[in-house]
Each structure stands twice: as structure tokens, then as C-alpha cells.
Amino acid sequence: MKYLTLAETYRDLQATSKRLEMRDILVDLFRGTEPRLMGRVVYLTQGTLGPDWEGLQLGLGEKLVSRAIALTAGISDDDLEALVHREGDLGLATEAAFASKGPKQVQLFQESLTVDRVFESLTQVARVEGSGSTEKRIRLLQQLLMDADPLSARYIVRTVVGKLRLGIADMTILEALEKAFLWAEDEERVMGSDKVVEAIYNVHPDMGAIALAVANEGAEGLAGFGIEVGVPVRSMLAERLGSTPEILEKMGGRCAFEYKYDGMRIQAHVGPGGVHLFSRRMETITSQFPDVVQAMESAFAGHEAIMEFEAVVHNPETGELLPFQEVSHRRGRVHGLAESVEDYPLVLFAFDLLYLDGEELLLQEFQLRREALESLLGKAGEGPIRPSTLRWVEDPEGGDDFFLEAISAGCEGIIAKAVGEGSHYRAGARGWQWIKYKRDYQAGMTDTVDLVVVGTYAGAGKRTGFYGALLMASVNQEEGTLESVCKLGTGFKDEELAALHERLSPTVLKEAPGNLRSGLQPDFHVQPELVLEVLGAEVTLSPVHRCAYGHLRPQTGLAIRFPRMVRLRDDKGPEEATTSSEIEDMYRRQLKRAD
Numbered sequence: 001m002k003y004l005t006l007a008e009t010y011r012d013l014q015a016t017s018k019r020l021e022m023r024d025i026l027v028d029l030f031r032g033t034e035p036r037l038m039g040r041v042v043y044l045t046q047g048t049l050g051p052d053w054e055g056l057q058l059g060l061g062e063k064l065v066s067r068a069i070a071l072t073a074g075i076s077d078d079d080l081e082a083l084v085h086r087e088g089d090l091g092l093a094t095e096a097a098f099a100s101k102g103p104k105q106v107q108l109f110q111e112s113l114t115v116d117r118v119f120e121s122l123t124q125v126a127r128v129e130g131s132g133s134t135e136k137r138i139r140l141l142q143q144l145l146m147d148a149d150p151l152s153a154r155y156i157v158r159t160v161v162g163k164l165r166l167g168i169a170d171m172t173i174l175e176a177l178e179k180a181f182l183w184a185e186d187e188e189r190v191m192g193s194d195k196v197v198e199a200i201y202n203v204h205p206d207m208g209a210i211a212l213a214v215a216n217e218g219a220e221g222l223a224g225f226g227i228e229v230g231v232p233v234r235s236m237l238a239e240r241l242g243s244t245p246e247i248l249e250k251m252g253g254r255c256a257f258e259y260k261y262d263g264m265r266i267q268a269h270v271g272p273g274g275v276h277l278f279s280r281r282m283e284t285i286t287s288q289f290p291d292v293v294q295a296m297e298s299a300f301a302g303h304e305a306i307m308e309f310e311a312v313v314h315n316p317e318t319g320e321l322l323p324f325q326e327v328s329h330r331r332g333r334v335h336g337l338a339e340s341v342e343d344y345p346l347v348l349f350a351f352d353l354l355y356l357d358g359e360e361l362l363l364q365e366f367q368l369r370r371e372a373l374e375s376l377l378g379k380a381g382e383g384p385i386r387p388s389t390l391r392w393v394e395d396p397e398g399g400d401d402f403f404l405e406a407i408s409a410g411c412e413g414i415i416a417k418a419v420g421e422g423s424h425y426r427a428g429a430r431g432w433q434w435i436k437y438k439r440d441y442q443a444g445m446t447d448t449v450d451l452v453v454v455g456t457y458a459g460a461g462k463r464t465g466f467y468g469a470l471l472m473a474s475v476n477q478e479e480g481t482l483e484s485v486c487k488l489g490t491g492f493k494d495e496e497l498a499a500l501h502e503r504l505s506p507t508v509l510k511e512a513p514g515n516l517r518s519g520l521q522p523d524f525h526v527q528p529e530l531v532l533e534v535l536g537a538e539v540t541l542s543p544v545h546r547c548a549y550g551h552l553r554p555q556t557g558l559a560i561r562f563p564r565m566v567r568l569r570d571d572k573g574p575e576e577a578t579t580s581s582e583i584e585d586m587y588r589r590q591l592k593r594a595d
Contacts, residue, residue: 001037001115005029006044007152013166017514019480022168026176030215038215039208040119045173047164049123051206052282053232058126060160062090062506064134068141069157073097088510089165091158098150113147118156125160163507163527167514169480169575173207174198181214200225202234202428203362205282227360229271229304232278234428236352238415240436240582242589244399247416247435256366256417257399259389259406260436261349263312264327264571270296271304281573291341292348295384305376306355309348310388316345321410325567350377351388351415354425366423366433392419403437413438430477430579449474449560449578450569453530454482454513455522456504457489459497466501471522472534472563474547474580482528483557483580484518485547486536491564504530519544519557531569531577536560539587548584558583 009029013022026045033041043049049056069090070080075097083093121144128136141160145153158164174197182196196219200210204225213221227233241247247255266285269276275293277286286293292311313326326344353373354361361369370390377387389409393399393416406414416435417423423433438448455471469489473482492500507527512518516528541552542559549557560583 001034001041003113003115003118003152003156004149005032006041006115007149007155010045010155010164010166011151013168014514017167019169019172019515023172023176023179026168026173027180030176030180030211033215035212035215037115039212040115042173042177042211043208044115044119044159045166045168046170046207047159047162047166049119049126050208053205053278053284055284056123056126058122058160058162060125060137060162062161064137065090065141065157065161068138068145069094069097069153071138072142072145088508089158089163090161091154091163091165092510094145094157095150095154098145098148098153113144113149113152118144122156122159165509165513165527169515170201170207171198171477172480174201177211177214181218196222198428203227204231205234205428206231227306227355227362229269229306229355230273230276232267232269232282233306233354233362234282235265235267235280235308235576236426236428236434237430237576238434238436239430239432239585240438241416242437244393244396244403244437246589247437248393248396248399250432250435251416251418252420254392254394254419256370256419257391257393257402257406257414258351258417259349259409259411260413260415260438261310261312261321261388262324262410262412263310263321263349264324265308266292266311266348267306267308268292268296269306270300280571280576289346291346291384295348299383299385300376303376304355304357305353307350307373307376308352308354309350309385311346311348313344314347321347323410346384348385349388350385352425362425362427364424365420366417366425367419369425448533448535448566449583450531450572450576451485451488451534452482452528452574452577453504453526453532454484454516454518454528455520456508456524456526457487458523463497466497467504470500470532471518471520472532472560473516473518473528473577474583475574475577476517476580481515481517482513482574483546483549484516484520485545485558485580485583486534486560486563487520488532488534488563488565490562491535491566496565517546517549519546528574531572531574533566533569534560534563535566536564537562539583539590547580548587551584552587558587 009025012025016022049058066080070077080093080097083096084090087093087096121140125137125140144156148156178197197210197214200222201207265280267278275296277289277292279285311327313322314320315322350373353369353376356372356376361372374387377385391402393402403414414437416437418433426433451472451474453470454473456467457469459466459468469487471484472486472488474485476483504526507529509525509527512525513528538561540559540561542557545557545559547558
């Protein structure tokens with residue numbers, strides 16, 4: 001299969017913002033792909049070379065990639081920089097350079113640029129290490145670009161720098177796989193096929209492996225997938241409400257209230273292959289927490305288990321729990337790791353058990369999972385690994401008492417969890433089985449929400465040279481889109497503004513992402529990657545923002561009034577941001593309280 005076929009598909013995907021059109025473009029691609037290539041085609045379409053948890057990262061620096069482009073196209077660095085400025089994107093600049101001059105060196109016998117060759121070459125580029133690795137990467141990339149047509153060169157470069165920019169969500173790819181290989185010939189869903197690929201992906205998030213299996217064997221190919229030690233399960237997510245009576249009414253009068261710790265959510269896999277730790281974004285973080293690995297190996301020797309816990313920094317002298325910012329110091333450390341372990345000691349509050357010694361627990365009721373967790377922990381509550389604090393609640397007064405107890409213990413609030421029939425672990429999904437109730441929710445609509453940065457505005461006055469405000473968006477899960485909900489310009493310290501400018505500048509786009517819905521035009525659109533926690537005064541109707549657009553009033557959306565930044569959420573990806581339906585629910589509750 002020629003890589004150009006893939007590049008032409010990417011071009012077509014960028015030409016539309018309609019999710020169903022994107023899905024059907026992918027269906028045509030998948031049906032026309034040799035089954036043996038399906039894994040590689042899907043990985044490349046995700047902009048990766050494998051699942052996130054394998055840790056094989058491209059994302060090479062643009063300076064290094066620019067050197068390879070300039071050498072191959074036979075232009076100067078300054079000329080390439082001028083093209084980038086004109087086109088607004090390194091990929092488009094590469095395409096323009098190749099279209100106008102062509103590669104400087106033309107080989108007598110050029111190799112065909114196939115999907116296999118591109119995938120294998122990029123894998124080589126990503127794996128190069130050690131002395132002289134920079135020059136080796138440039139040579140490998142040059143060899144690939146030598147045989148690239150202008151359009152293929154655009155997408156190879158975008159893949160290498162980690163900015164493919166197709167505007168498609170993972171769920172769109174999964175649905176395309178279902179339609180391509182599981183639906184009937186008349187394009188109708190076969191009974192039982194609806195979201196079956198998504199269900200498999202939620203417990204085994206390796207889209208390339210799933211695509212390869214379903215392309216070769218259809219539905220039968222999915223039988224080999226399930227929960228597996230060493231492969232992260234996608235995290236279950238929570239809805240939110242603002243009072244214990246609302247929670248109890250939603251959950252049928254009885255539920256479990258659990259401390260909502262202000263820490264870092266980690267999924268731990270323990271087995272014969274050792275301990276593997278994953279972030280909520282399914283990144284492998286084992287090397288960053290040697291103390292956690294040691295504690296897990298000691299506590300669970302002889303067991304195979306998958307559990308979730310909240311890692312919270314504490315003061316060992318006083319027992320005081322410290323806020324999230326403290327545990328974030330442990331992320332991404334290479335140097336000074338031993339010192340950070342000593343400076344930021346952790347307590348691990350285990351709150352769910354998904355797998356134990358050969359038995360999948362996801363479909364068991366919450367109470368049974370909790371009993372299994374407590375039995376496994378045994379007396380570990382006296383050490384660094386402890387069960388989360390939990391209470392069974394049947395009345396609002398008892399719930400309020402527990403909520404205040406959680407706040408006084410240094411927590412953000414509580415997580416309410418459904419009990420009884422249907423209270424299984426819903427991997428990768430939101431639902432009213434888990435409900436957040438945080439301290440902020442007591443004060444009207446001053447709720448914290450996690451929003452995606454989708455645009456920036458140039459600063460003026462003391463902010464000249466930085467960004468003065470950010471355009472923020474919520475996630476519409478049903479449509480796979482991002483919907484603007486506020487313009488954020490307060491809550492930043494000077495050093496935070498400088499850091500945001502440095503971080504966002506390389507992600508500036510020439511045009512808006514295809515899946516963005518907004519009535520505002522920022523000075524610059526950016527790749528929707530960064531999530532910020534935002535505190536707002538209230539949710540209001542808005543004629544310009546597109547959150548829940550038309551749901552409450554024609555040609556009207558919702559906006560967060562008086563927003564200010566609380567903190568960065570590097571532990572969350574855009575897919576985990578607050579949904580538009582959650583913000584709509586906040587607005588409806590606000591109206592209800594006003595009545």
C-alpha cells in the first residue's frame with residue numbers, strides 16, 4: 001500500500017468538520033487496506049507508532065526536523081523559516097518546498113514510499129539513542145523524505161513532530177472499524193455490534209492490535225482481547241452534583257461516599273513481570289515512582305492484581321495531606337529523583353480493584369470489589385498503601401457529616417459511588433455510577449471545570465509579548481467536538497503566563513481545528529492538547545459560545561462567567577475534560593436553586 005493513499009485520506013479528513021463524513025472516509029480507507037497492514041495504518045492515523053503505554057514517542061524537535069527538510073529540499077534554513085511563517089505550519093511549508101523545487105538529491109533508483117517503509121523508518125527514528133543519535137535521526141528522516149511526494153512529505157513531517165492535526169477522535173476511528181468490518185453489507189449495524197470495538201478498547205486500549213484482529217477475523221478476532229496485567233484499563237470517570245440530597249436521589253437512596261483526595265490517580269499492575277504504573281492518560285510512569293514500585297512489590301508478592309489508587313503527598317510528622325501541586329513535582333523527573341522521593345513522601349489510597357489472580361472484577365458490584373480490595377490490603381493500612389476512607393450513606397445528614405469530615409482531612413470533597421445491581425466498573429466511560437461532590441460546589445456556580453485550550457489572544461500592556469487570554473472549550477462526547485465556553489484571562493501569575501506562552505507557541509495552527517465549534521475568533525488557534533482547571537462564578541447563556549448550543553434556547557450556547565485559572569492539569573488529556581453536558585447540567589441546577 002502506497003503511503004500516498006494514506007496522505008490523500010488525511011487531506012480529505014482535514015477538508016471536513018463533520019464527524020460522520022470523517023468516519024466514512026476512514027471506512028473507505030480501512031476497507032481498501034490489506035488486513036496485514038491495518039495495525040500500522042491505524043497507528044499512523046492516530047499519529048503514533050503504538051499504544052501510549054508502550055512509550056514509543058516520536059515528537060522530535062522542530063529544529064532537528066527542519067534541518068532534515070532543508071537539506072533534502074535543497075533550501076536554506078532561512079528560506080524554510082520564511083515558508084513556515086507564510087504557511088503557518090512546518091508540514092505545509094515542507095509541502096511547498098518540495099512542490100517548488102523538489103528534493104535536492106534524486107536517487108537513481110528511488111524506493112517506493114509504502115506504508116510499511118514509512119512506519120518502519122519512523123520507528124527507527126524514534127528508537128535511535130546514544131552518541132550521534134541526532135545525526136542518525138536526520139539521516140533516517142532524509143532518506144524517507146528523499147522519496148516523498150509533496151503531500152506525503154507534509155504528513156510525514158507532521159507525524160514526526162507530533163502534530164498530525166486530523167481533528168478526529170479515537171471514538172470516530174473505533175466506529176469506523178465497526179462499520180468497516182462488523183456491520184452488514186447494507187450498512188446497518190448487526191445486532192450486538194454497536195460499540196463492541198469501543199468496549200474492547202476500553203479494557204485493552206491498543207487500537208492498532210484491535211484493528212489488525214478485526215480486519216483479519218471480524219468479530220471472532222475480538223475474542224482474544226480482555227483485561228491483561230501490564231496493559232492499562234481506561235479510567236472510569238465521574239459526573240458531578242452539588243449536594244448530598246441530589247446525590248442520594250440520583251442513586252436510589254443509598255450509596256458509598258469516599259474521600260476525594262487531592263492527589264494523582266495511578267493504576268498499578270502487579271504480576272510476574274514486576275510492577276507497572278500508569279497515569280490516567282495511560283502513560284507509563286513506573287520509573288518516576290520507585291518508592292511506589294517497592295511498596296507494591298512488598299505488599300502484593302505472589303499476587304497478580306490491577307488496582308487504582310490516589311497518590312497523595314503527606315507530611316510524615318503531622319500526617320497532614322498536601323495538595324496536588326506537591327505530587328506533581330514527582331512527574332517527569334530524571335535528575336534528583338531520589339531527593340524528590342525523600343522530599344515528597346507518598347501515601348497510596350487504594351480505591352478500586354479491577355483484577356485479582358486470574359479473575360476480572362470489572363463486572364462485579366462495587367461492594368464486592370471493595371471487599372476484595374480490603375481483603376487484599378489486609379493490614380497494609382498501617383503502611384504506605386491504605387484503603388481509601390469510605391462510608392455507606394443512606395441519609396443526607398450522614399452524607400453532609402462525611403463531606404465535612406473529608407474537607408477537614410484535606411480532601412477536595414467526596415466521590416459518591418453507586419452500590420448494588422449495575423454498579424460495575426465502566427472503563428473509559430462517564431455515568432451516574434460515580435458522582436463528584438467538591439467543596440467548590442457549595443458556593444452556587446463557583447465550580448471547577450477542566451477545559452481545553454483551543455485559542456490564544458495576544459497580550460497588551462504588562463502582558464505584551466505573552467498571551468493575554470485563552471479561548472477555552474468543553475468536550476461534546478456525542479459529536480466528538482470541542483465547544484468554546486469561556487475566554488480565560490485571570491488567575492495567572494507572571495511566571496505562569498511566560499510558561500504558557502513557551503508551551504503553547506509551538507502548537508499554533510494556521511486555521512481552526514476541524515472539530516472546534518466557536519463563535520469567537522482568537523488571534524491564534526492552537527492544537528487542543530493542554531487542559532486547565534478553571535473556577536467560575538456561574539454558568540450563563542451566551543450568543544457567541546457553542547457549549548450546549550441550541551439545547552436551552554435557539555442559537556444560544558452556555559458560557560462560564562468570571563473564569564480564572566486554578567492550575568494546569570497535565571495528568572488529563574482533552575478527552576477527559578469537562579463535557580458540555582456536564583456544564584448544561586450545572587446550568588439547569590443553577591436555575592433550579594434560583595427557583
